[in-house]
Each structure stands twice: as structure tokens, then as C-alpha cells.
Amino acid sequence: MPRSIAEYLQQPHRVAMSAARPGRVVSLGGDRYQLSVRPLAFAHLRFQPVVDLRVWADEAEVVRLKSTRCDLQGIELGDGFSLELFGQLRSVSGPGGDRLKGMVDLGVRVDLPPPLDRIPAAAMQSAGQLLLVQVLARMKHRLVERLRADYRAWATEPHDRPPTELNSSRCEAS
DSSP states (O other), rough: SSSHHHHHHOOOOHHHSSSSSBEEEEEETEEEEEEOOOOOTTTTTTEEEEEEEEEEEEETTEEEEEEEEEETTTTTOGGEEHHHHHHHHEEEEETTTTEEEEEEEEEEEEEEOOGGGOOOHHHHHHHHHHHHHHHHHHHHHHHHHHHHHHHHHHHHHHSSSSSOOOOOOOOOEE
């Protein structure tokens, strides 16, 4: 491509807006964004995580993502739920050219309401882990597709054209 991945990563808002379909990511101003995850079903419960993220580029030209808040719409757990997400994306040079490399750590804590609290903890942890792995795999696949498409569109834009406003309304990737 005529423009480098490292140059692309100097615009972390593009990465943030590519994190989900248009309408599921909203800019909250500055380096803050709100991401609405597709509704999920687990143990006869249906809910939709809504995560506030901070997305920024550091001095080493690494784009970092960090959750700052999360709510579950459709279920009331009060203080019985927490989600922590931390991720990073960077440009890596190699013999075949530059590549985008990243990782995401996701931790979730849930205090289950009755009667789900009667299910053995090991069974719930296993099911919860499987759900998280599936969610992360789906997110990785879609993020890679969106980032690739956005990078190609950005890299082929004329340099003198003003930046295009995007629609706003441990997993390894390379």
C-alpha cells in the first residue's frame, strides 16, 4: 500500500471506529468511545454488554485500548458484574512488509443471581470461559476484516484530501 500501517495507527480513532459495525461504536469525545456488543444469551439469560473504551496511541506508536466502564443491558446484577479489557495494536516490520499485530486481555467477573447460583461453580466457569473464547474469536475475525478494509480505503485516499469522518453513531491477531 502507498501508506504505512504505522502511519495509519497514528489515527487511533480509526481503530476505535472499526471495532464494531457502524452504529455499535459511538465517539464520546477525545479518546473515549462506547461500544455496544451484539446481544448475548447465556444460561437462559439474554443481555447486551455496553463498554466504554479509551483508545489512544502512545509514544511507541502502539494503539492501546482499555475499558473504563461496562454495563449489562437486559439483566440487573448491580455490583455483581465487572469487565476489564486491555488491548494493543502495533505495526511490525518483516520480510514480507509491515503487518498489524495485536493482543487483547479480557477478564469478566459475575456473581450469579438465584437460581443460577446453585449450579456448581466449576460448570459455570467452564461454560463462561467457552462463551468468552467464542466472543473473542468472533470479535477478532470481525475486527481484522474491518481494520483491513478501513486501512485499504485510507491508504488509497489522496494525501491532500481532508480526513474522512468514519461512521460513528489473551487473544492474538496478526
